[in-house]
Amino acid sequence: MTLFFIVSLLTIASIGIGLSLPCLDALITDGIEKKERGTITSFYSSMRFLGVAAGPPLTAVLLKAVPESMYMVFAGLSLLSALYTLWAIKPEKKEKKALAGV
Helix, strand or coil: CCHHHHHHHHHHHHHHHHHHHHHHHHHHHHCCCHHHHHHHHHHHHHHHHHHHHHHHHHHHHHHHHCCCCHHHHHHHHHHHHHHHHHHHCCCCHHHHHHHHCC
16 A cells, blocks of 8 residues: 555545534524433533544554555444444434425
8 A cells, every 4th residue: 555545544534533523513402391401411511522532542553553454444443433324313203304495
């Protein structure tokens, strides 16, 4: 793998993360009652930053274990996450009608 290829993949991944985080924040805050919103948002932020802290060391271990397939492992995890999201997040019927303009 060339340096250009690695930087390109990291750039694409970074754009995806940047596009998904505001959507996740909106989904979380929209589905929570106002009196619980602060607690849930702080819990979500804590878990997100735990991932930010644990990610680099886990990636270093993965890079040592399977350097050639590290990006494939990340792509597979991303695909599983996307499929789980499509399965788990279902809009309510009135939301579907509102989106359809009915």
